[in-house]
Amino acid sequence: MPSSSTNCRCVLFDMDGTLVDSVRDLAASVNVLRRAKGLEALPPEKYRAAASEGSVALLRAGLGVTPASPGYEQLRQAFFEDYERRCAAAPSLFPGIAELLGALERAGIAWGVVTNKPEPFARKIVRALKAFEHCGCVVGARPGLPPKPAPDGVLLALSGLGAEPAQSALCGDDPRDLLAARRAGAAPVFASWGYYDGGRAAVEELAPLAVLRDPADLLKVLSKI
Structure with a gap:
């Protein structure tokens, strides 16, 4: 479980390569x-x-x-x-994701999705997964919304959830996620189980709050926020 002393009130996730093995x-x-x-x-x-x-x-x-x-x-x-x-016929979560989302919910930490995937596809996947039942928001590619690494989608999601960037984190498997988090003022967290193959050095140059080896590791770093 997240530390009771954490200031984190919201965690946003990328979709492909972070939550869903698509x-x-x-x-x-x-x-x-x-x-x-x-x-x-x-x-x-x-x-x-x-x-x-x-x-x-x-x-x-x-x-x-x-x-x-x-x-x-x-x-x-x-x-x-x-x-x-x-896309929504049989979507597959990465191991440990369902347990992570359940732990966040029990801790009273809101969570949502910010993805560069077209939003209609992202919403179909969210509706198809029981583990996403309490997803607080879905922000995907839509007309007029710049994609990550622009911070616009992150800020839109945080506004919808009533969360301040300084009390939030964005977890993703691509440097664009880390940049979007930084530009929005949220804590950037890297999911190393995902699809990015650009090397550890390129990720560490962006100074994420943490580089996670397993979804459960996120619960251990929220106290840093």
């Missing part, structure tokens, strides 16, 4: 496009490093295309249509 479903949707082009499916591991970076990185990893490639927008739309059908 690489299998994301890979499957890109592989649908590969097969349509007569290519063999790639294993999910080939998409792991791209899974936290969104559709641009996933389509580059699976098809070698960029936004400047001919027909890119059609491919991207086809990817979104397939992923929308499968």
